[in-house]
Structures are given as C-alpha cells and as structure tokens.
Amino acid sequence: MPEYGFLDHDGRFGALWYETGDYITVFLPHTSSKILTSSLDLWRKYDEYVGTPDDKQNYSSEINAAALAMSQEGSYMDKGTLKPLIRPRGDYHARVWRGIPPKHLLDSGYSGLTRDQAEHHLYMESTHSATSLLEELTRLFRTIAPAPANDLTYGHRVRELLILACTEVEASWRGIYTANCSTPKKSYSTKDYVKLKPLLRLDEWIVRLKNYPGYPDINPFKEWDEAERMTTKSLTWYDDYNAIKHNRENEFHRASLGALIKAMAAVHVLQVAQWGPELYHRFHGNRYSAFETISLPEYGPEEQYISVPAGLHPIKKVPYFG
Structure with a gap:
C-alpha cells in the first residue's frame, strides 16, 4: 500500500495512503476532521483538479485526488515535500520523539509519539x-x-x-x-x-x-x-x-x-x-x-509517526535495535 508524508502550504504535517483509487485516505492532524477521504471518481467529478499544470505529469492520479480533498478543507499540499513513509503507519520507537515543533505559542505543531x-x-x-x-x-x-x-x-x-x-x-x-x-x-x-x-x-x-x-x-x-x-x-x-x-x-x-x-x-x-x-x-x-x-x-514528513487511533490501528511499538 503506498503511504506518503508531506507538508501543506503552511508547513503543517499530513499523510496519505491508499490501496486502490476507490478509497484514498488523507490524514490532516491540524484540521477538525483529521481524516479525509477521496477517490478517483471524486477527482474526475471536479474535472481532474490539479494545483499546477505539471501536477498531472509529475504525480499520480491518487495523489492529485488526495490534494483535491485537502483543498476542500482549505489546506493545500506542498507536493515538493511528498515522500514515502520510512516506517509503516502505526509503528513507532518508544521514547524516541519524532515531530514538528510549534512555530509559536499558539501553534500545536505535530507529534505522533504515543504512550501506553x-x-x-x-x-x-x-x-x-x-x-x-x-x-x-x-x-x-x-x-x-x-x-x-x-x-x-x-x-x-x-x-x-x-x-x-x-x-x-x-x-x-x-x-x-x-x-x-x-x-x-x-x-x-x-x-x-x-x-x-x-x-x-x-x-x-x-x-x-x-x-x-x-x-x-x-x-x-x-x-x-x-x-x-x-x-x-x-x-x-x-x-x-x-x-x-x-x-x-x-x-x-x-x-x-x-x-x-x-x-x-x-x-x-x-x-x-x-x-x-x-x-x-x-x-x-x-x-x-x-x-x-x-x-x-x-525531521522530514517521511520520518513522522502516525499513531492516532482514528482508523489507523494497529499501533505497534517497534524496537529500533531489534
């Protein structure tokens, strides 16, 4: 299953994954919805919306469909930051922080580190x-x-x-x-x-x-x-x-x-x-x-943990040293 991490236009973390173009999941932890869904059918319904003319050539239809779902939430994918996740979503190393720190006092930043x-x-x-x-x-x-x-x-x-x-x-x-x-x-x-x-x-x-x-x-x-x-x-x-x-x-x-x-x-x-x-x-x-x-x-978007409960189980602690 393709799994990607990315940043949006404000430098906030997001992720997406899909098995087929029928069901594409987008994770935006900074939004109220957090979990969005998209599909190739939805993308075609909106005339195959893309951010720039080169996006169709440079990125898959599934990624462009995910970007469409984001835009409907007022968030815009910086596709230049898009990279495959280095570990499966749900996996994390205990007591090892990965995240994006808050930019200012009212910013929540992002931390996917979970604690049992x-x-x-x-x-x-x-x-x-x-x-x-x-x-x-x-x-x-x-x-x-x-x-x-x-x-x-x-x-x-x-x-x-x-x-x-x-x-x-x-x-x-x-x-x-x-x-x-x-x-x-x-x-x-x-x-x-x-x-x-x-x-x-x-x-x-x-x-x-x-x-x-x-x-x-x-x-x-x-x-x-x-x-x-x-x-x-x-x-x-x-x-x-x-x-x-x-x-x-x-x-x-x-x-x-x-x-x-x-x-x-x-x-x-x-x-x-x-x-x-x-x-x-x-x-x-x-x-x-x-x-x-x-x-x-x-830490880049591809290095982040994705371990929130909503639709992302199982959460698995993975020993770094084996």
Missing part, C-alpha cells in the same frame, strides 16, 4: 525527576553565578548535583535503550549508550541558560565519540562525574560548575529528545527547566 499506560507512568516519573534537578540548579545559581569565569569553581554541593544529574542521564540512556531492544542485557555502558546518539540525533540539540545571556550556548553531546575507549572520555562532563564519584580525594577539583551545567543541559536534552520540545513550552507541557532549546533536529 506504562510509558505514560515513565513519562511522569522522568519529567518530574528532571524538573526537580533543574530547580536545584537554579537555586545554586543564587550562590554561584553561571559565568565562564566561574566554570572551574568546585565544591561539595556542586559535586552532589553533578552526581545526581549524571545518574539521571544514565537512567534516561538505559530507559530509552532497553525500550528499543527485544532482548535487554543485565548491564550496559557508554559503549551501548553511544548508539543512541544517531537515533536521537543528540549532537544536534543545542540549549542555553534562560536567564543568563552572557553564558555560552551548550551542545552537551557534540563530542560524543563511539571510538574504542572514547565513549566515556569524549563526554568531558560525564568523565568528570566518574572521576569525582570514585576518587573524590584526588579529583575533587573536577566537581566544577562548568561540568555541572553541561550535565544538567544533557538532562534537558534527553527529556526533549524523548518526549518532544513542547515539553517545556508554556502552553503545552509547561514543565520547568533552567534551559531553553535553541536548535534541534529537523
């Missing part, structure tokens, strides 16, 4: 834990101002928060990895977790501190390297955590504010890479963070 009851419980626990840590970072800033000149400042409270932040990062790593494995192992290391970097495109997420414009932007996973013996050392803030966890007496100076800020930024990034950037938008998830996302991966 167990995943919703994990979502609530994960976001609550991250919020608690990020609030503690903000409290620390009342004592030590976040500035490049203070990045090497270290102390016991910074060490405590660095350990908590990195164990939260580990919890997210493990949760996402095991949710995408058919046969989980008893133990994991960064040799396993580094495989999440391309899946979540972690090196493309950039954040900044909300209330401290003088502090540099942060890309906590940019240098993560899968090379042998580098999966821990290439994340300097995580390597610092390991040092001060196991050898405080000799490595205490590595419990620095700069390492802590990067680790907390990693907590934020793993939250949005799992659940979507709208998590921290005021009119959507409305969770608290000391950071704001300023750059994120762009």
Whole structure:
C-alpha cells in the first residue's frame, strides 16, 4: 500500500495512503476532521483538479485526488515535500520523539509519539525527576553565578548535583535503550549508550541558560565519540562525574560548575529528545527547566509517526535495535 508524508502550504504535517483509487485516505492532524477521504471518481467529478499544470505529469492520479480533498478543507499540499513513509503507519520507537515543533505559542505543531499506560507512568516519573534537578540548579545559581569565569569553581554541593544529574542521564540512556531492544542485557555502558546518539540525533540539540545571556550556548553531546575507549572520555562532563564519584580525594577539583551545567543541559536534552520540545513550552507541557532549546533536529514528513487511533490501528511499538 503506498503511504506518503508531506507538508501543506503552511508547513503543517499530513499523510496519505491508499490501496486502490476507490478509497484514498488523507490524514490532516491540524484540521477538525483529521481524516479525509477521496477517490478517483471524486477527482474526475471536479474535472481532474490539479494545483499546477505539471501536477498531472509529475504525480499520480491518487495523489492529485488526495490534494483535491485537502483543498476542500482549505489546506493545500506542498507536493515538493511528498515522500514515502520510512516506517509503516502505526509503528513507532518508544521514547524516541519524532515531530514538528510549534512555530509559536499558539501553534500545536505535530507529534505522533504515543504512550501506553506504562510509558505514560515513565513519562511522569522522568519529567518530574528532571524538573526537580533543574530547580536545584537554579537555586545554586543564587550562590554561584553561571559565568565562564566561574566554570572551574568546585565544591561539595556542586559535586552532589553533578552526581545526581549524571545518574539521571544514565537512567534516561538505559530507559530509552532497553525500550528499543527485544532482548535487554543485565548491564550496559557508554559503549551501548553511544548508539543512541544517531537515533536521537543528540549532537544536534543545542540549549542555553534562560536567564543568563552572557553564558555560552551548550551542545552537551557534540563530542560524543563511539571510538574504542572514547565513549566515556569524549563526554568531558560525564568523565568528570566518574572521576569525582570514585576518587573524590584526588579529583575533587573536577566537581566544577562548568561540568555541572553541561550535565544538567544533557538532562534537558534527553527529556526533549524523548518526549518532544513542547515539553517545556508554556502552553503545552509547561514543565520547568533552567534551559531553553535553541536548535534541534529537523525531521522530514517521511520520518513522522502516525499513531492516532482514528482508523489507523494497529499501533505497534517497534524496537529500533531489534
């Protein structure tokens, strides 16, 4: 069955699929109808309507018939964005966001990521834990101002928060990895977790501190390297955590504010890479963070999940790592 994703004239996501020209389904999540139907008979009834003269030559009759149904809802297919879906509709990877973020406060964007009851419980626990840590970072800033000149400042409270932040990062790593494995192992290391970097495109997420414009932007996973013996050392803030966890007496100076800020930024990034950037938008998830996302991966229409209930069952969780 042909299945396509596309954007409309306003950059909003849609999809279409059909077995025959007798029944063509169009999914427009931003409209009140959400599910539209069309057919070749309907298209012919409207004199084989097309958007431009070349559309008949460049696109199938079924696609043009779907575009006709959209136009009747005041939405117009940008056929240049039309691509076959890379996974069957209904399939998704647990705790791996795919979507189109809101363009402004009143825009809903698009996220097809679904959560069953167990995943919703994990979502609530994960976001609550991250919020608690990020609030503690903000409290620390009342004592030590976040500035490049203070990045090497270290102390016991910074060490405590660095350990908590990195164990939260580990919890997210493990949760996402095991949710995408058919046969989980008893133990994991960064040799396993580094495989999440391309899946979540972690090196493309950039954040900044909300209330401290003088502090540099942060890309906590940019240098993560899968090379042998580098999966821990290439994340300097995580390597610092390991040092001060196991050898405080000799490595205490590595419990620095700069390492802590990067680790907390990693907590934020793993939250949005799992659940979507709208998590921290005021009119959507409305969770608290000391950071704001300023750059994120762009997922094309062919990469989106289609997992809403209306006529799209079955919804199936597919392990990414097999």
